[in-house]
Every structure is written in C-alpha cells, then in structure tokens.
Amino acid sequence: MANEYLRYPLDPYKFCAAEREAVFDLSLQDMKRAQEMLVDAEGSIHFELRFSYGPQRLLQVEGRLKGDVTLECQRCLGPVQESLDSEFMWGLVTTEEAASNLPRTHEPVFIENEALDLLPAIEDELILALPLVAYHPPEACSMPEQITGQAPEETQAPVEKHNPFSALADLKKSLKSGQ
Ligand SMILES: [Zn+2]
Incomplete structure (x- = not known):
C-alpha cells in the first residue's frame, strides 16, 4: 500500500497537536471487508481527515469520504x-x-499503544456509508414492473446491516475475558 498514512499506525497525539490533515484516495482493492459488500472493487474512495484537539483535550478527527x-x-x-x-x-x-463518555457528536475509535490504525477505522466508515439496499431508478432497471404494484421496499425483508462498532465491542469483550 503506497499510502503514507496507512503503512504504519500513526501517532494521533502528534497529529492532533499539529492539526494535521490527511487527504488521500484509497483503492477499493485495499479494503477487503467493504469489498465483500460490493459487486466489484473498481475505483477508489477519497478520504479527508482533520485531526485536532476538541473540548477537554479530546483527540478528535473530522472526516469526509467520497466516491462511487x-x-x-x-x-x-x-x-x-x-x-x-x-x-x-x-x-x-x-x-x-x-468511549461511553464521548459527546454524542463523536463516534469512538480506539487507539492502542498510542497509535491509531487508520485502515480499519476508515473502512468501517465506508461500510457505514453504504446504503442498506440499492435500486436502479425505475426507468433504468431491467425489472421495473412489480406484478403486485407494491414497492419492492415493502416486500423485501430488511437486510441486517453489519455494525463494525458492535463487532469491535464484542472483540474487546472476548479479549478481556480471555485474560
Ligand atoms: Zn435494477
């Protein structure tokens, strides 16, 4: 992976103190978990991350992702x-x-040994940004007509969305109980 921010865990204290910005594009090929939810791994996602100290010396990162x-x-x-x-x-x-004391505006991202492993965190954000279900617009879909006349949203069982944060919480619990 050529990306300087992703090759090694980064020092979030230094990044926040310096109010660093990390702006980069990451190929979908490099995000294997997100790839499983996609038809193909063509293209890349643009990420913009702004590190700063928030209220009460909170290490915070404002982020944005864009891509097709x-x-x-x-x-x-x-x-x-x-x-x-x-x-x-x-x-x-x-x-x-x-994590539980964070302001409601902030999602917890865990750092360990004073290092932030950026790839899993941004990949979680990409997965959260994916729509639960996708449809062509009716005029572009090869199966536009519904025999029943019902919208397909009402007939489909809702797809349970993988929640990376609860998965992380489970992992943490199992690590603790294993000690
Ligand atoms: Zn379609």
Whole structure:
C-alpha cells in the first residue's frame, strides 16, 4: 500500500497537536471487508481527515469520504452505481469508559499503544456509508414492473446491516475475558 498514512499506525497525539490533515484516495482493492459488500472493487474512495484537539483535550478527527461504488440492484440483481458522500466525527479513546463518555457528536475509535490504525477505522466508515439496499431508478432497471404494484421496499425483508462498532465491542469483550 503506497499510502503514507496507512503503512504504519500513526501517532494521533502528534497529529492532533499539529492539526494535521490527511487527504488521500484509497483503492477499493485495499479494503477487503467493504469489498465483500460490493459487486466489484473498481475505483477508489477519497478520504479527508482533520485531526485536532476538541473540548477537554479530546483527540478528535473530522472526516469526509467520497466516491462511487457498485452495489447489486435488489430488484433486478444487476450492478447499480451509488455515489457516496459522507461526513463523520471520531473521538479517539483508549478505554470503553472514555468511549461511553464521548459527546454524542463523536463516534469512538480506539487507539492502542498510542497509535491509531487508520485502515480499519476508515473502512468501517465506508461500510457505514453504504446504503442498506440499492435500486436502479425505475426507468433504468431491467425489472421495473412489480406484478403486485407494491414497492419492492415493502416486500423485501430488511437486510441486517453489519455494525463494525458492535463487532469491535464484542472483540474487546472476548479479549478481556480471555485474560
Ligand atoms: Zn435494477
């Protein structure tokens, strides 16, 4: 991976103190978990991250991601392009307690050994930014007519969305109980 921010865990204290900005494009090929939810891994996602100290010396990262991804149309199962543009705000924390004390505006992202492993965190954001279900617009879909006349949204069972934060919490719990 050529990206300087992703090759090594970065020092979030230095980045926040210096109010560093990390702006880069990352190929979908480099995000294997997100790739599993996509029809193909063509293209890349643009990330903008702004590190700073927030209230009470909170390590915070304001972020934005933009890019096009290809999902499966839930009506005709053909590929459908979606443009993503999503903003997020992280609070970097070292403990579950700190995570639960974050302001509501901040999502917890855990740092360990004073290092932030950026790739899993931005990949989580990409997964959160994906729509739960995707459809072609009716005029572009190869299966536009519904026999029942019902909107497909009402007949489809809702897709349970993978939540990377709860997965992380489970992992933390299992690590603790294993000690
Ligand atoms: Zn379709």
